[in-house]
Amino acid sequence: AQKVTQAQTEISVVEKEDVTLDCVYETRDTTYYLFWYKQPPSGELVFLIRRNSFDEQNEISGRYSWNFQKSTSSFNFTITASQVVDSAVYFCALSGYNNNNDMRFGAGTRLTVKP
Amino acid sequence: DGGITQSPKYLFRKEGQNVTLSCEQNLNHDAMYWYRQDPGQGLRLIYYSQIVNDFQKGDIAEGYSVSREKKESFPLTVTSAQKNPTAFYLCASSTTGEGYEKLFFGSGTQLSVL
Numbered sequence: 001a002q003k004v005t006q007a008q009t010e011i012s013v014v015e016k017e018d019v020t021l022d023c024v025y026e027t028r029d030t031t032y033y034l035f036w037y038k039q040p041p042s043g044e045l046v047f048l049i050r051r052n053s054f055d056e057q058n059e060i061s062g063r064y065s066w067n068f069q070k071s072t073s074s075f076n077f078t079i080t081a082s083q084v085v086d087s088a089v090y091f092c093a094l095s096g097y098n099n100n101n102d103m104r105f106g107a108g109t110r111l112t113v114k115p
Numbered sequence: 116d117g118g119i120t121q122s123p124k125y126l127f128r129k130e131g132q133n134v135t136l137s138c139e140q141n142l143n144h145d146a147m148y149w150y151r152q153d154p155g156q157g158l159r160l161i162y163y164s165q166i167v168n169d170f171q172k173g174d175i176a177e178g179y180s181v182s183r184e185k186k187e188s189f190p191l192t193v194t195s196a197q198k199n200p201t202a203f204y205l206c207a208s209s210t211t212g213e214g215y216e217k218l219f220f221g222s223g224t225q226l227s228v229l
Contacts, residue, residue, distance in 0.1 A: 009155065035217065043223040044119075045158075045205065050217055091157065101148075101171070103218070105157035 002027045004094050006106035013082055014114050021077040021109045023092030029053075031097040034068065034075045039089040039108070048090075051075065082113045117142045121206050121221035127229050128193065128200055136191045136224045138206035145211060147189040148218065151175060152203040161204075164189055165211075193226060201228050 003026040013019045025034065032053045037045040049059065051068050059066045063080045079086055089110045095103040119140045128134045140147065146165045150158040160173030164183040178197025183189055189208075193200045203225050207218040 004157070037218075037220075043203070043205075045207075045218070045220040047217040047219070093157075101160070101163050101173070103160070105159075107155060107157045 002029075002032075002094050002096070002102060002104045004092050004104050004106035006090075006092055006109050008109045009107070010110045010112070012112045012114065015084060016081050017113075018078060018080050019082050019111065019113075021079075021090050021092075021111065023075045023077065023106060025073050025075065025092070025094045027073075027094060027096075029096050033095045033097070035093040035095065035103075036066065036075075036077050037091045037093065039091065041088070045091065048077075079111075082111075084113050084115055087111060087113045119206055119208055119219055119221035121204075121224050123224060124222070126224055126226045128226060129229050131195045133192055133194050134200075134226065136193070136204055136206075136226070138189045138191065138221060139187055140189075140206075140208045140219075140221075141187060142208055142210075142219060143186070144208035144219070145186070146209045146216075147183070148207040148209075149173075149179070149181065149189070149191045150205045150207065152205060152223075158205060161191065200226055202226060 005024045034051045036048040039045045065078045067076045089108045091108045092106040122137045148163045149161040159175050161179050162181040164170035180192045205223045206221040209216040209218050
């Protein structure tokens, strides 16, 4: 069975601080995909990144970076120099190779960035 | 602009009543999904459809029903058999049913029981 754990329920930081959101996953598949989505107060989830299990390279996109480590089954997300607009709920998700129907979401981490 | 439209944004259900949540997409996506979000929990899959006139149950389909008569539309009915319907419902779509495709989401419907 696939499972995603986001142990941090809520995080609060002050603007310009760096913050890391943790994601640990479980799967028996050798090929799988990991995602991060952002849910702002408006409600819709917005795609941030997709990573397949064969690609362990870390990725940086502006102030966002992702650290994928298969050895620890983790896919952590770091926001550098956080801004108030980063306040949202962030979800980590795991999907099998064959279809999206078994996509599993973590419980989400609510990030509040205070001015 | 292409996207997914969910309506209404807020919905109230009376005891014993069936209610229908609308989901329309103009992204030309084949696959569509319904998720339920409860506070402090991740999204759970209710139903999904990979092609018109075909749909499959997800993890928590009991008390829900769907139809897929058109590619663009995937309405969800919350029936009276669903005893705990209060939740935030999200509709999503993707280009195919394969695992590497990202999901596009609507802005959700908050359903509450009167």
